Amino acid sequence: MSASIEIAGVSKVYDGGVRAVDAVAMDIRQGEFFSLLGPSGCGKTTTLRMIAGFETPSAGAIRVDGADITHVPAHKRDMGMVFQNYALFPHRTVAENVAFGLRMRGLDKATIATKVKAALAMVELSGLEDRRPAQLSGGQQQRVALARAIVIAPRVLLCDEPLGALDKKLRQQMQFELKQLQKKLGLTLVFVTHDQEEALAMSDRIAVMNGGRVEQVGTPTEIYNQPTTRFVADFIGDTNIFRGERAAAGQSLDVGKGLILALPTEAQGTGVLSVALRPEKIRLIPRADAATPAGTSAHGIVENTNFLGGAVLYRITLEGGHRVLVQQPNAGTSRLFVPGNGVTLQWTPADLVVLKD
Amino acid sequence: MMKALGSLSRRRFLTASASLGIGTIAAPYVARADDPTLRITGWGGKWGEIMKAEIGPAFESEFKCKLQTDSAFPYLPKLQASSRSAPIYDVLHTNSNEQWAAAEMGLVEPKIDPKLVPNLADVYPYAISDKIVGVSIFTSAIGLGMRTDKGYGNVTSWKELWDAKYNGVRGGYVIPVNSLGQAFLMMCGTLFGKGQTDLDAAYTALEKLKPIKIVDFTGAMEKMLLSGEVGLCVIHDSGIYRYDGQNQPTDFVSPSEGVLSLEQVLTITPGSKMKELANAYVNYMLRPEVQKRLAETVWYSPANKKVKLDAKYDAKLLTTPEKVSKLIQVDWKWYNERKDEIDQRVNRIFRA
Amino acid sequence: MQTSASHSPSLPAAPQAASVRMPGPIRHYGRYLYLAINIAIIIFLLAPIAIVVVFALNPTPFIQFPPVGVSLRWFEKFFASRDFMHALGFSLEVAVLTTLSATVLGASAALALARGNLPGTRLIVATMLSPLMLPAILTGLALFQTYVLLDVGRPTWGLVAGHTLVTLPYVVRTTLAVLHNFDTRLEEAAQNLGASPVRTFFEVTLPLIKPGVLAGAIFAFIVSFDQFPVSLFLVSPGNETLPVTLFNYLKFDLDGTIGAASVVSIVLAFVVVIGLDRTVGLRSYVKL
Numbered sequence: 003m004s005a006s007i008e009i010a011g012v013s014k015v016y017d018g019g020v021r022a023v024d025a026v027a028m029d030i031r032q033g034e035f036f037s038l039l040g041p042s043g044c045g046k047t048t049t050l051r052m053i054a055g056f057e058t059p060s061a062g063a064i065r066v067d068g069a070d071i072t073h074v075p076a077h078k079r080d081m082g083m084v085f086q087n088y089a090l091f092p093h094r095t096v097a098e099n100v101a102f103g104l105r106m107r108g109l110d111k112a113t114i115a116t117k118v119k120a121a122l123a124m125v126e127l128s129g130l131e132d133r134r135p136a137q138l139s140g141g142q143q144q145r146v147a148l149a150r151a152i153v154i155a156p157r158v159l160l161c162d163e164p165l166g167a168l169d170k171k172l173r174q175q176m177q178f179e180l181k182q183l184q185k186k187l188g189l190t191l192v193f194v195t196h197d198q199e200e201a202l203a204m205s206d207r208i209a210v211m212n213g214g215r216v217e218q219v220g221t222p223t224e225i226y227n228q229p230t231t232r233f234v235a236d237f238i239g240d241t242n243i244f245r246g247e248r249a250a251a252g253q254s255l256d257v258g259k260g261l262i263l264a265l266p267t268e269a270q271g272t273g274v275l276s277v278a279l280r281p282e283k284i285r286l287i288p289r290a291d292a293a294t295p296a297g298t299s300a301h302g303i304v305e306n307t308n309f310l311g312g313a314v315l316y317r318i319t320l321e322g323g324h325r326v327l328v329q330q331p332n333a334g335t336s337r338l339f340v341p342g343n344g345v346t347l348q349w350t351p352a353d354l355v356v357l358k359d
Numbered sequence: 360m361m362k363a364l365g366s367l368s369r370r371r372f373l374t375a376s377a378s379l380g381i382g383t384i385a386a387p388y389v390a391r392a393d394d395p396t397l398r399i400t401g402w403g404g405k406w407g408e409i410m411k412a413e414i415g416p417a418f419e420s421e422f423k424c425k426l427q428t429d430s431a432f433p434y435l436p437k438l439q440a441s442s443r444s445a446p447i448y449d450v451l452h453t454n455s456n457e458q459w460a461a462a463e464m465g466l467v468e469p470k471i472d473p474k475l476v477p478n479l480a481d482v483y484p485y486a487i488s489d490k491i492v493g494v495s496i497f498t499s500a501i502g503l504g505m506r507t508d509k510g511y512g513n514v515t516s517w518k519e520l521w522d523a524k525y526n527g528v529r530g531g532y533v534i535p536v537n538s539l540g541q542a543f544l545m546m547c548g549t550l551f552g553k554g555q556t557d558l559d560a561a562y563t564a565l566e567k568l569k570p571i572k573i574v575d576f577t578g579a580m581e582k583m584l585l586s587g588e589v590g591l592c593v594i595h596d597s598g599i600y601r602y603d604g605q606n607q608p609t610d611f612v613s614p615s616e617g618v619l620s621l622e623q624v625l626t627i628t629p630g631s632k633m634k635e636l637a638n639a640y641v642n643y644m645l646r647p648e649v650q651k652r653l654a655e656t657v658w659y660s661p662a663n664k665k666v667k668l669d670a671k672y673d674a675k676l677l678t679t680p681e682k683v684s685k686l687i688q689v690d691w692k693w694y695n696e697r698k699d700e701i702d703q704r705v706n707r708i709f710r711a
Numbered sequence: 712m713q714t715s716a717s718h719s720p721s722l723p724a725a726p727q728a729a730s731v732r733m734p735g736p737i738r739h740y741g742r743y744l745y746l747a748i749n750i751a752i753i754i755f756l757l758a759p760i761a762i763v764v765v766f767a768l769n770p771t772p773f774i775q776f777p778p779v780g781v782s783l784r785w786f787e788k789f790f791a792s793r794d795f796m797h798a799l800g801f802s803l804e805v806a807v808l809t810t811l812s813a814t815v816l817g818a819s820a821a822l823a824l825a826r827g828n829l830p831g832t833r834l835i836v837a838t839m840l841s842p843l844m845l846p847a848i849l850t851g852l853a854l855f856q857t858y859v860l861l862d863v864g865r866p867t868w869g870l871v872a873g874h875t876l877v878t879l880p881y882v883v884r885t886t887l888a889v890l891h892n893f894d895t896r897l898e899e900a901a902q903n904l905g906a907s908p909v910r911t912f913f914e915v916t917l918p919l920i921k922p923g924v925l926a927g928a929i930f931a932f933i934v935s936f937d938q939f940p941v942s943l944f945l946v947s948p949g950n951e952t953l954p955v956t957l958f959n960y961l962k963f964d965l966d967g968t969i970g971a972a973s974v975v976s977i978v979l980a981f982v983v984v985i986g987l988d989r990t991v992g993l994r995s996y997v998k999l
Contacts, residue, residue: 440859
């Protein structure tokens with residue numbers, strides 16, 4: 003049966019004082035697809051390895067279903083893991099690889115055979131039982147690794163960038179299949195990735211990590227739409243970040259060079275603030291002759307047009323000198339702006355997100 | 360042992376390796392565990408065979424002891440490395456030059472006590488001369504070996520070796536490692552200079568021997584003579600006579616200037632805990648019947664005057680005072696003191 | 712935003728583009744020269760063995776070219792000799808015990824050195840490899856003196872210990888080499904699947920470092936079986952190894968028996984290597 007995981011104030015300090023993980027706290031719910039997302043060196047893999055038992059925390063505790071497992075050795079944790087390069091045993095066949103965990107649990111031969119067969123069927127690898135890993139494609143190896151991890155019915159499934167080595171098409175397919183499998187089995191799944199699209203597409207919740215700390219934990223939409231920190235806003239998707247002074251009790255932010263941004267009514271904080279505005283939240287129209295309402299619009303010149311297929315990404319220089327990214331859906335009818343065109347940008351104050359630095 | 364290897368389990372390996380020291384390999388003779396053990400050295404080859412098969416076991420049963428023979432060279436460094444008070448051998452059997460080196464280091468007793476070894480009374484004078492530590496139980500004669508099928512004519516003198524007709528088929532030894540070579544070097548001093556110790560004359564003579572084929576073991580010289588690779592060489596009589604009856608076209612020449620002696624010497628170590636048995640062994644080896652058996656096996660001339668050899672051996676070996684008087688003994692003490700210097704010099708001569 | 716495709720390395724340039732084009736005949740001469748050099752090397756390596764075989768089969772008691780015939784008399788003499796047979800058996804016994812101890816000790820040491828995070832690892836490795844730098848005759852003499860001082864005599868285990876000392880470096884070297892390329896995630900995967908550290912070692916680590924360990928074991932066997940300088944001082948009367956027995960025999964009888972013994976040694980070493988290969992499996996199916 004799947005379990006919940008509680009990570010309570012866990013730190014990992016290596017010899018020489020490198021603080022790889024710094025007071026990380028999060029609760030992973032039972033049956034949840036939970037991603038640890040961040041750039042390389044952010045501490046996500048170290049956190050996963052501490053959950054698996056390959057590293058011992060320097061401080062803090064890890065609890066599974068409430069029981070402290072901080073010092074339980076890896077082989078007694080009953081967790082499945084899919085490694086970055088699969089870590090399949092090269093000297094064993096596919097069937098032997100999948101059977102390994104069952105054998106360690108002392109199951110009888112017949113039970114093992116049945117379970118291995120079922121697991122291989124689940125990942126659609128029936129018939130490849132006697133191959134060795136080196137004879138399989140990358141995607142097939144990935145499935146073997148998955149089958150090997152889930153066949154033991156682990157309390158938690160840990161995945162360390164499992165799809166990183168696959169090409170894009172295959173990766174998208176595997177994302178879908180992994181998600182399906184996780185839902186079907188009701189697995190608690192902790193998924194480490196540096197790929198934000200992957201995390202957004204698959205996760206129930208995401209913890210964004212940076213410099214050994216957790217920046218934000220939330221659902222994909224929360225993370226995308228309401229980033230709480232400048233790092234999260236910057237790391238997830240494209241965004242425009244402005245920094246300026248908010249007058250006391252004022253409802254706008256002066257970001258300099260003649261640009262004023264109207265703040266959402268519920269915006270907190272005074273003094274120096276950063277705000278984020280997603281490129282797709284901005285509307286673009288041919289330059290209006292009339293003066294524009296300050297705070298919700300601005301004039302600019304198209305510097306660069308980037309046709310993405312489903313959308314068009316423009317790089318625009320505002321009259322005051324700010325550079326802004328704007329993304330417009332490709333409706334198929336309107337003609338595109340070309341570099342040199344004068345344009346007017348419009349936005350809604352509610353789309354501005356105030357960030358913590 | 361071979362059978363045991365097949366089924367060596369891990370556990371057996373552990374117990375086996377723990378107990379191997381106590382002699383798992385069956386000895387060829389039956390000795391009781393509480394029998395005293397006399398540790399000696401001895402040659403391999405034919406000598407080793409007959410010692411192991413007859414002479415050793417007879418000694419063991421007569422003296423109720425176990426004979427442990429080390430026939431793996433080198434004896435001297437091993438004796439040197441072991442403690443003086445508990446030496447690794449009781450009796451050292453080796454050639455005279457090594458015995459002198461051992462005596463100089465105090466590893467062996469310089470003399471054998473005639474009261475404890477009665478047979479010492481019956482040996483030829485050379486066997487206990489001042490050129491000998493301990494006692495020489497046998498000697499070989501170093502002279503010339505020649506092919507009889509090459510029409511070399513009648514060879515009578517050592518100096519024949521310098522004749523140009525032997526260029527390319529002349530044989531000698533690596534002097535630093537071979538007793539025969541060392542003895543021959545001293546002979547050169549006698550032949551061309553003021554005597555054994557005239558090294559300068561010897562070096563000059565050696566220089567003139569080139570081209571010469573040199574080997575380190577006497578066995579190799581025997582084979583080269585048999586194969587015809589050399590026609591005339593320095594060799595000991597037993598190295599020729601041992602092929603007696605095989606119709607080999609080789610013969611031993613006893614030069615008119617005399618033959619050099621290559622003694623088989625026994626000494627007793629001062630720290631031996633088996634002194635009585637050691638003396639008994641030396642005495643036993645000098646017994647006429649033991650001497651006769653060994654002499655007729657390996658063609659060594661016996662040291663005991665009372666030995667009567669069969670006619671064919673009697674004809675060739677040194678068995679009368681007249682024949683024995685032709686023996687020239689080397690002053691090994693003198694030689695060993697200068698060995699390093701001589702080695703350097705002869706190495707230079709033969710390297711060039 | 713970024714696709715993994717943009718990360719994937721571009722294909723290496725076609726090799727022809729880089730190779731220098733030479734006119735046809737010169738390229739041919741180059742190939743013949745290459746072939747000739749290789750044949751010369753093989754002849755150089757095999758010539759001593761060929762001479763030994765000729766010596767062993769030639770009926771005359773001395774080396775003779777051309778050989779006058781073919782006879783097995785030296786083999787008969789060798790196999791009929793109790794001394795030689797005993798020495799052969801003893802050499803095999805010592806070599807087997809040496810191989811076992813050097814392999815177990817060497818492989819364990821290599822594992823500890825590669826994984827243990829020990830202080831002074833480089834110094835320990837250098838120490839373990841040092842018997843290779845020292846003339847083996849000195850190792851033998853030093854051990855002999857040690858045994859004499861300890862008053863243990865010259866037991867077989869002492870000889871095995873001496874051989875282990877000089878064969879250990881081979882096992883340590885070859886095992887360290889495979890461990891160097893070993894992916895430790897395989898061990899983590901095993902533990903994650905419920906294997907205790909001990910089981911992980913036997914189920915995953917050992918099978919994967921086996922090629923290196925086995926190569927070391929084969930070296931150990933051959934070095935011990937052919938060992939002369941270390942044995943010289945450590946053999947005891949009545950228990951001499953084959954190389955020592957051959958050396959002593961050589962001093963008195965230089966005949967084809969030496970050649971026969973050498974041929975038997977070569978064949979035996981070959982059989983053991985093949986045997987180990989077949990039973991324990993030398994073939995590396997591992998992409999290390």
